[in-house]
Amino acid sequence: MPTFPFTEADPVQYPGPPPKASEVVIVGGGVIGVTTALFLASRNIPVTLLEKGRVAAEQSSRNWGWIRKQGRDADELPIVIEAIRLWRQLAEECGEDIGLNQTGVTYLANADKDMAKFEEFMRIAAIHELDTRLLGADETAKLITGMSRKFKGAMTTPSDMRAEPWLAVPALARLAVRKGARIVENCAARTLEIAAGRIKGVWTEAGYIETSTVLVAGGAWSSLFLARHGVAIPQLSVRVTTAATEPMPEVYRGAAADDHIAFRRRQDGGYTLAAGGSHLLYLGPDAFRHFTKYIPALRDNPFGTRYFPFAPSGYPDGWLTPRDWAPDSASPFERMRVLNPAPEPAKLRSIERNFKQLFPRFETVRLKVGWGGMIDAMPDVVPVVDQVRAVGGLFVATGMSGHGFGIGPGIGRVVCDLIQGNETGHDLSRFRLSRFYDGSSVRLGPAL
Numbered sequence: 001m002p003t004f005p006f007t008e009a010d011p012v013q014y015p016g017p018p019p020k021a022s023e024v025v026i027v028g029g030g031v032i033g034v035t036t037a038l039f040l041a042s043r044n045i046p047v048t049l050l051e052k053g054r055v056a057a058e059q060s061s062r063n064w065g066w067i068r069k070q071g072r073d074a075d076e077l078p079i080v081i082e083a084i085r086l087w088r089q090l091a092e093e094c095g096e097d098i099g100l101n102q103t104g105v106t107y108l109a110n111a112d113k114d115m116a117k118f119e120e121f122m123r124i125a126a127i128h129e130l131d132t133r134l135l136g137a138d139e140t141a142k143l144i145t146g147m148s149r150k151f152k153g154a155m156t157t158p159s160d161m162r163a164e165p166w167l168a169v170p171a172l173a174r175l176a177v178r179k180g181a182r183i184v185e186n187c188a189a190r191t192l193e194i195a196a197g198r199i200k201g202v203w204t205e206a207g208y209i210e211t212s213t214v215l216v217a218g219g220a221w222s223s224l225f226l227a228r229h230g231v232a233i234p235q236l237s238v239r240v241t242t243a244a245t246e247p248m249p250e251v252y253r254g255a256a257a258d259d260h261i262a263f264r265r266r267q268d269g270g271y272t273l274a275a276g277g278s279h280l281l282y283l284g285p286d287a288f289r290h291f292t293k294y295i296p297a298l299r300d301n302p303f304g305t306r307y308f309p310f311a312p313s314g315y316p317d318g319w320l321t322p323r324d325w326a327p328d329s330a331s332p333f334e335r336m337r338v339l340n341p342a343p344e345p346a347k348l349r350s351i352e353r354n355f356k357q358l359f360p361r362f363e364t365v366r367l368k369v370g371w372g373g374m375i376d377a378m379p380d381v382v383p384v385v386d387q388v389r390a391v392g393g394l395f396v397a398t399g400m401s402g403h404g405f406g407i408g409p410g411i412g413r414v415v416c417d418l419i420q421g422n423e424t425g426h427d428l429s430r431f432r433l434s435r436f437y438d439g440s441s442v443r444l445g446p447a448l
């Protein structure tokens with residue numbers, strides 16, 4: 001059983017050196033990079049995945065483990081429907097228990113306005129024939145037992161799933177390697193080699209890899225990496241706090257949330273918990289550069305974000321984080337192998353308090369571990385999944401905006417086809433990079 005959260009003190013599972021050449025190079029070993037590598041390798045395409053720290057050590061192990069169709073942006077839904085089918089298939093192929101269970105997702109309504117929001121999603125759910133339904137107050141109390149508050153009602157999707165992220169993504173990486181992918185940990189991609197508008201290779205901290213195709217799936221670091229090459233992505237990251245309890249009696253098998261608390265039953269008999277309220281944005285040069293693009297999100301939820309004037313040293317949008325570096329000198333990526341923000345003590349206290357208040361039968365809520373994570377977000381809360389038009393052979397899949405774990409295998413399969421020049425089977429226009437620069441107005445997806 002791996003220790004959690006993952007840090008750079010964990011042993012390297014995939015040592016280098018990287019190969020001298022590879023048909024495809026993937027930057028980033030989170031769920032997006034790993035699943036793309038897996039699908040490429042399954043099609044016998046030579047692929048090398050570079051991870052500056054450890055596979056899944058950033059967002060892809062730290063997330064809540066919700067795999068949901070419920071509440072999704074309408075354009076993401078077809079991909080997440082496919083992802084859920086892929087999760088089942090890949091869990092089987094992994095041959096390891098990744099905690100995948102179809103236990104449902106439920107959103108609780110404190111007020112009529114919450115029910116009205118749920119009604120809006122019901123229209124999208126109907127188009128896709130989802131099993132999502134609205135519950136009244138009594139049905140809600142029956143579904144999740146022992147709650148101190150009577151909710152107005154709820155929206156629930158019984159076919160939604162959960163998995164244990166820190167088990168799932170490393171298991172998918174092992175599967176990718178069994179299929180032929182090459183993974184190299186502790187190996188930052190520093191810069192791209194571009195000539196005559198095309199990718200020629202990647203400079204890493206352990207040498208040069210000749211390649212014609214690169215996917216940037218660097219999570220919170222993608223914007224910093226790409227900006228060095230003149231590709232601007234208005235991506236920012238926010239800090240959030242999560243905790244896991246010791247084993248406790250079951251109140252609900254699935255995952256649920258209201259404004260004050262989010263909880264998911266864990267495979268080990270505890271709960272993964274997060275308190276409602278705001279997340280924390282560290283202000284840095286990118287936050288100011290991209291401010292106007294985030295105005296619609298700020299208007300929609302003015303109190304959803306707290307601000308701090310600077311990030312800890314070495315963070316992607318730190319004031320002192322270099323924006324330019326040479327291929328043969330240390331880059332910001334290897335200086336911060338694993339982005340491992342501390343959990344906020346006040347948030348941990350509200351997690352305990354809010355969970356106890358909702359379930360008074362729990363006299364104590366004992367947290368066995370708390371952790372922080374940086375969620376990478378886009379102004380419209382949907383990702384960028386695209387080919388960079390200005391640089392032949394360069395692809396981007398990033399900015400998953402707090403919901404990239406569940407959809408991960410779907411994005412991985414789609415990007416694999418994009419790279420091969422095949423039809424992807426989905427309309428990706430909503431996720432195009434140019435939407436931020438072609439005069440389109442920001443169309444907000446469901447909140448973070």
Ligand SMILES: Cc1cc2nc3c(=O)[nH]c(=O)nc-3n(C[C@H](O)[C@H](O)[C@H](O)COP(=O)(O)OP(=O)(O)OC[C@H]3O[C@@H](n4cnc5c(N)ncnc54)[C@H](O)[C@@H]3O)c2cc1C
Nearest residue numbers: 028030032052060063064066189219373400403404405406
């Ligand atoms: C607390 C929290 C709760 C969440 N809850 C959910 C949830 O319940 N359901 C859901 O669907 N989603 C959830 N998410 C979001 C989800 O975790 C992310 O969207 C998803 O994991 C993003 O995957 P990724 O591969 O894009 O990025 P990451 O997992 O962040 O991986 C990117 C990797 O790239 C590496 N990297 C970056 N730059 C370089 C470089 N230059 N060279 C080499 N390597 C590099 C990094 O080290 C990192 O490991 C949550 C996120 C958080 C933080």
